[in-house]
Amino acid sequence: MLFSLCFLLFVIGLYCVLVKKNMVKIVLGIVIMEYAVNVFLIMLGYRIGGEAPILTAGDVSAGVVSDSFLSTSVDPLPQALVLTAIVISLGTLALMISICVRVYEKYGTFDITQIRRLKG
Amino acid sequence: MKGMTIIVKTVSSWIKILIFLFGIYITLFGHLTPGGGFAGGVILACSYVLLMLAFGRECAEENLSGRLASKLDSAGALLFIGVALCGFFYGGASFFYNFINQRWLAGKETAFELVSAGTIPLSNLAICLKVGASLFMILLMLSAFRSETTDQTKG
Amino acid sequence: MLTFWEFYVFMIFIIIASIIAVETKNLLSAVICISAAGFGGSLLFLFLKAPDIAITQVVVEVLALVILIRATIARDKTFVSEEREFFGLVVSIVILCVIFLAGIKAFDAMPQFGQPAFVVHSGPSPTASQDYLKGGLKETGAANIVSSVILDYRAYDTLGEATVLFTSIVGAAVILRRQSKKETE
Numbered sequence: 140m141l142f143s144l145c146f147l148l149f150v151i152g153l154y155c156v157l158v159k160k161n162m163v164k165i166v167l168g169i170v171i172m173e174y175a176v177n178v179f180l181i182m183l184g185y186r187i188g189g190e191a192p193i194l195t196a197g198d199v200s201a202g203v204v205s206d207s208f209l210s211t212s213v214d215p216l217p218q219a220l221v222l223t224a225i226v227i228s229l230g231t232l233a234l235m236i237s238i239c240v241r242v243y244e245k246y247g248t249f250d251i252t253q254i255r256r257l258k259g
Numbered sequence: 260m261k262g263m264t265i266i267v268k269t270v271s272s273w274i275k276i277l278i279f280l281f282g283i284y285i286t287l288f289g290h291l292t293p294g295g296g297f298a299g300g301v302i303l304a305c306s307y308v309l310l311m312l313a314f315g316r317e318c319a320e321e322n323l324s325g326r327l328a329s330k331l332d333s334a335g336a337l338l339f340i341g342v343a344l345c346g347f348f349y350g351g352a353s354f355f356y357n358f359i360n361q362r363w364l365a366g367k368e369t370a371f372e373l374v375s376a377g378t379i380p381l382s383n384l385a386i387c388l389k390v391g392a393s394l395f396m397i398l399l400m401l402s403a404f405r406s407e408t409t410d411q412t413k414g
Numbered sequence: 415m416l417t418f419w420e421f422y423v424f425m426i427f428i429i430i431a432s433i434i435a436v437e438t439k440n441l442l443s444a445v446i447c448i449s450a451a452g453f454g455g456s457l458l459f460l461f462l463k464a465p466d467i468a469i470t471q472v473v474v475e476v477l478a479l480v481i482l483i484r485a486t487i488a489r490d491k492t493f494v495s496e497e498r499e500f501f502g503l504v505v506s507i508v509i510l511c512v513i514f515l516a517g518i519k520a521f522d523a524m525p526q527f528g529q530p531a532f533v534v535h536s537g538p539s540p541t542a543s544q545d546y547l548k549g550g551l552k553e554t555g556a557a558n559i560v561s562s563v564i565l566d567y568r569a570y571d572t573l574g575e576a577t578v579l580f581t582s583i584v585g586a587a588v589i590l591r592r593q594s595k596k597e598t599e
Contacts, residue, residue, distance in 0.1 A: 141418065142521045144425045148432060150514045155436045157506050163441055163486055167448050170478070171432045174455050177471075178428075181462050182421075187528040191463045192559040193293060194551055196371055204548060212559075214530045214543050218464050219563040223575035225467070226297045226390060229474050230582035233397045236485045237586040240404060285469070290556035293465035295564070301473040308480060332583070336576055343569065376556035382565045382572070389576060393583040394477060400590045401484050 141182060148175035162242065162249045166235045173228045177221045184214030192218070262315040271313040278306035286387040290376040296386030303391035308398055316402050328396040335389030342381050418527070424458040427451075445482045449475060466560050 152175060155168030190208075192215040198208040239249065246254055262268060286299030311319035374380075428451045435447035452475035459468040525531050532543040540548075546563055556562040564572050 141421055141425065141527050142524065143518050144422075144429065146514065146517045146521075148425075148429055150510050150517075151429070151432050151436060153513075154506070154510055157510075158503060159436070161441070163482075164436070164444065166482075167435055167444055170448055171435070171451070174428070174432075174451060177467075178425075178455055178458060181459055181464050181467060182527060183525075184530050185462050185528060186530055186533060189463050191293070191465050192547065193465070194371075194557040194559065199551060204551060209544075209547055212547055213463050214532055215546055215559045215563050216543050218467055218560050219568060220571070221464075221467055222295070222297060222470060222560065222564060223571060225470050225474050226301070227575055227578050227582075229301070229394065229478060230579045230586075232478055233394075233401075233481055234582045234586045234589075236481055237397075237401065237404075237589045240401070240485050241589055290558050290561045293558065293560075294469055295466060295558070295561050298466070298470040298473060301470065301477060305473060305476060308477065312480070329587075332580070336580060339573070339576060343573070371557055376554055376562070377566075379554065379556050379561060379565045382569070383561070386572070386576065390579065393579060397583050397586050397590075398477075398480065398484075400587055401481065404590045404592070 142179065145175050145179040145182065148178070160251055162239045162251055165251075166232070166239065169235070170228070170232065173224070177224055180217045180221050180224075184217035186211070186213050189213040262318070263313050267313050271309050275306045275309050278302060278309065282306060282387075282391070286383055287373070287380065289383040290379045291371060291373070296383040297390055299383070300387040300390030301394060303387065304394040304398070307391075307395045311398065311402065316399070320399065323395065325396055325399050328392045328399070331392035332389055332396065335385045335387075335392065339382060339385035339389065342378050342385065345378075420461055421458065424454050424461070428454045428458070441486045442483075445479065445486060448482070449479045452478070466558075 149172055152168045152171030155171065156165050159165055159168065188211060190211050190213070192212045194204070194208065198205050242254065243249060248254075282299045282302035282305075284299075285294035285302060286296055289295035289299065307319060307323060310322060431447045431451040431454065435444040435451065438444050438447070452471065456468050456471040456475065459465075459471055525534055530543075532541040535541050535544075546559060546567060550559045550562045551557065554562040554566045556566070
């Protein structure tokens, strides 16, 4: 059920990209899709009653990790993937917004139908 | 681009130092507590963005110009690749080999200390430098672009 | 199902915020609603026991808000006339409903929420996550297992990420560059 809610968020972002005519709204749709994917990946690694995958002094005894940590820790691998994905989404947002700003300077509007008509 | 009122300027001149310190803390302790290079770099960029929003773009540009930011960005990327290539020379094994941990700290019990975990703090520093400098540079160029277009349309 | 009520609350908050951001006509309200959705996502990450991700999401959210407001606040013509073709809209909505229903079918094959794959796995060799959790402190010396994954076990992914970030920033810088003769005026 929670996975279906994540997918619903993704479909909302996809609707915004397909249907809207304002360029900045299309960029917001892409941002919504990125949020949905990140939340979905973290939800895949969650374990009921789990703890964060960070060792404290009480979890280690003579260089060996205790069993209680291994049995209650959440999955660290999706968290590593999502960490880089969040920073990449900031870089692509900067690129998309710089394109929008340039197009506004040349055509005077954010509307994508107007941009098709004014050639050059 | 103009700055803000005198209250905002006074408060932000105190707060930006704390934000900078927090970013450095998150980066340096990235192998012990949550955080790491990415979050620390973005927090460092946020402190300079606060300077730019409160005092105006010219003051931020005097503090850290666009050219210096792009040089720091490239330096961070080169440091990251340099740390990775050292794995070839010292371990003989592969790219990104954690040579400091496997060879020099091998027998010692250095868990939970600041100087531990081999090449991981160096990589954290490189990533922090890279991410912070590049994000600040792009915000500087975005606000420089905006001020030039509004001057043209109004003037 | 009601045992995960806090996750449901946050997900419904994010969905409502993004629906408002998609449908409102004022661009500034849309940007602020997206920011609220991102902040709700960060709280959700905190409840899903991922503190690294929560810190990163909050500060990236703040910078994204500054970038988006820079782009929209000084532009006069942000209202766009919404004269949409009815047939195109209906076809889009039908296709999206089909995608949604097909996607929900795919979730039956995935592991149930709360029991990730590395717990249910019952084979002879351990999964990658079990290896990282057991040997993380000994092989890398870092107490934060996520840091040891991104900077030691999977450092190639971090190199790829640094390259992608570098390329996108260089691309944005090239697009926003003014010609030199305008700078000297």
